[in-house]
Amino acid sequence: MSAKWISVLLLIQLSCYFDSVTCGKVLVWPTEYSHWINIKTILDELIQRGHEVTVLTSSASILIDPNKSSDIKFEVYPTSLTTPDLEILFMKWIKKMTYNMPKDTFWAYFSRLQEIFWEYSDCIERLCKDVVFNKELMIKLEESRFDVVLADAIGPCGELVAQLLKIPFLYTLRFSPGYTLEKLSGGLLTPPSYVPIVLLELYDRMTFVERIKNMIYMLYFDFWFQIFNMKKWDQFYSDVLGRDTTLIETMGKAEIWLIRTYWDFEFPRPFLPHFEFVGGLHCKPANPLPKEFEEFVQSSGKHGVVVFTLGSMVRNVTEERANTIASALAQVPQKVLWRFDGKKPDNLGPNTRLYKWLPQNDLLGHPKTKAFITHGGTNGIYEAIYHGIPMVGIPLFADQPDNIAHMKAKGAAVSLDIKTMTSADLLNALNSVINESSYKENAMKLSAIHHDQPVKPLDRAVFWVEFVMRNKGAKHLRPASLSLTWAQYHSLDVLGFLLACVAIVTFLVIKCCSFGYQKFFKTEKKEKKD
Template sequence: MAAGPQGPRLLVLGLLLCVLGLSVSQGRKLLLVPLDGSHWLSMHGVIRQLHQRGHDLVVLASVASVYITEGAFYTLKRYPAPFKREDLEASFISLGRAVFENQPFLQRVVKTYKKVKKDSALLLSICSHLLHNKELMTSLAEGNFDAVLTDPFLPCGPIVAQYLALPAVFSNALPCSLDFQGTQCPNPLSYVPRLLSFNTDGMTFLQRVENTLVALLENFLCSAVYSPYASLASEVLQKDVTVQDLLSSASIWLLRSDFVKNYPRPIMPNIVFIGGINCASQNPLSREFEAYINASGEHGIVVFSLGSMVSEIPEKKAMQIADALGTIPQTVLWRYTGPRPSNLAKNTILVKWLPQNDLLGHPMTRAFITHSGSHGIYEGICNGVPMVMMPLFADQMDNAKRMETRGAGVTLNVLEMTSEDLANALKTVISDKSYKENIMRLSSLHKDRPVEPLDLAVFWVEFVMRHKGAKHLRPAAHDLNWYQYHSLDVIGFLLAVVLGVVFIVCKCCVFGYRKCFGKKERAKKSHKSKVQ
């Protein structure tokens, strides 16, 4: 058949589409159920890439969402929430404030527990509102989605995926080793440090005891947050559902980790490590930041940010920090939205926002003051910048511990540190060459990989859409209960058999002995009695 006069034009258009990677025929439909806050921000790279590859993305978010807003790469589907956006904002702000409250330990624990319970109830109520929104759920069921991409940190997405009978990709780790429970991944207590234990993988006997106790405790702590989701799921799905059922439903887990930041440990085939995914987007600096760097001279700059969730700190602490920053010759770019500390030195520039990864990638950047959130740590590693770490909450203490043990940074207790401590830490990581060498070594290991983490994440989301899940990666361990998994029934049975055999053999020996020697003994006795 002749191509007709439009043939060459269509051919060129086809080639153009191929070159752009916009294979329209492969476009599939993905439902995103993200978690508000920094977790949502960290999904942007994957979302953009999936959109560019021709997929149709629908993002579910409540009207109270703070960070999840309209975007060019997806359709935002809002649903009503049982409270206002301001309530959620207040919750985020109070989270940031709480970490700077220097209270006695027990008071702190009680307050944290109350806050976690209050916030969880708030977020659970949004989830309940979503799942009971018949109209929305029906429209989603008719949406012909191929898969769900969700953050299981609060397992609302997994319930939505099960309700819609869609395969799910989970895009984050969970506390209390729930992610490893969900994947049936062995988690040896002897060398895998539990989060918040602040141990490394080389533990003394007492540290291993502590690690075991933390593991026992965390089950109780997480149960308070996660078990209400199991009840909600049971009600919505009209069958008995456990937290384990919800978490084991993932086809693929995308974890923001690797074995440069974390310690090597057992993994499962459906766990994909995408640590460092946020380093992918590196852009040229704006004129403003370029000018700051140029003005910093030979000493270069220090980048300072406590993450997207904490941009204000108490005035006294801010002044203490400002004092320390004034003692170093570098220019400090500090992301800070609070009132300007009165003692701020000339070398310190306050900014409402900073292009963290782009600044860290500049050769004049000498150090990075960070709250050691997973993203910041990876941006430090990717760009090979030594760190001064001020962990605030969640996994940040453990992240800091990992970097410190590798000689790539110094950790400070933000509540207890003095101005001098911070100044000394900064001078140490900048002047002691070993910090730069160590972070550069980590950087070269981290970046030496067969596939970029962003490509890996996109590949596996597409894989799940293409194959309607990844059943071939689901271990049969999910079909066993705990004593079967640990072979306790088999061990019991084999022990019973061995003991049974030993018992029968002993009985036979005794019987045989009596048969053989019993007569003689009786004969002897009767002989004796006759003699007497």
């Protein structure tokens, strides 16, 4: 290679270093399944804009596949877990959350949820230790001189790696149970009178009884529920960083929180300048369908088609449930495309076809699609919103019941319970969303809101990643509340002081009055005596 070329390459290298806008280096701490599908859209766009993206992933990763052809770089760290181990763990948690949650008492329900979250957190902690205690890897990461870490807040570690590499970090997040992380680390406010606590399936307009429920749950989440085993995490973070700290404090250093919803989906609620609502950033126009799909869709005639999937984590249901569903689907005049990987139901109608994989977005964007039967994952719901398709929600776990509740509140969905629904329930629900015009109209309204933003969600997400790289943070957006103690934040010290002042003044006034009264009374008595 000639000296001239070497100097040109050097110049390019230097331009990358000095101009982080056009050539930044992004390190990513992702989470599996739909979270990965969502964050990958941001990563692809960052690459498109000339940045270098490296994903930190374990040798046991499930969906995050370093071997798939992509411009994303992968830094695969070894772990004692295997992919099947991880898959078994995730499936166990999902099964527990879907079928084995004691819904009768809230205490039992959330104790079980906490138990599952702690198991999950132990697993993430193990992976995190495999990263930060891997000296060779950490030296390599340090030498790579990344500009920023983009992390999924629901799986801690990204913030620890960022602190060790002394670089700023951003989060992407759908929610944390009870908004714990958003509140404690992000400073988000959730006034219980009109901000329903996530997981309760409540709306923003609540009755008195619902507001009582919301308040009790808020208090429960604030004072009892622990999303992760904080004691363990605090100790781990303190040991690694060599100073007394906590997970919540470390997460609180996030520059920006990219929340994966928007006001087409979310109820209007207070937020802070370092929160950016980028829901539906993965949405895009539909591509033409593969021939096989297009032919089947076209064969539906004027009735159109129904698209049915339960997401990237759940590919089948029990035989009995599958039969119930198949029986309902057989009775609609539409053709149905069902993503299903189990035993073919006996009563599957001739109008229903089973597929191991569906081009979901392309189908939802097809003019013949009339309805979407969905488990209510945020990604899927956003694709339906994007294309204006009404939904029948069969939520399974996590935020799904809440997501469907939001769509129901906005008049774009009907909700069913996977465990108790009958064929007639599903049939009625499908007929409603297809034949009652309000569902389609409301879905189209949400679509209009989604499309009518000053900047597309993906562009906003990428803008803030680039902003943090350009400016080495976004300190001007950081609320001062994050530096206050809990008592200071709630002005308890101030109110205590003011109440004490009022008490002292009241006490003195009463004392003075009674002293004056006694003196006057005694003098009068004495005078009378005299």
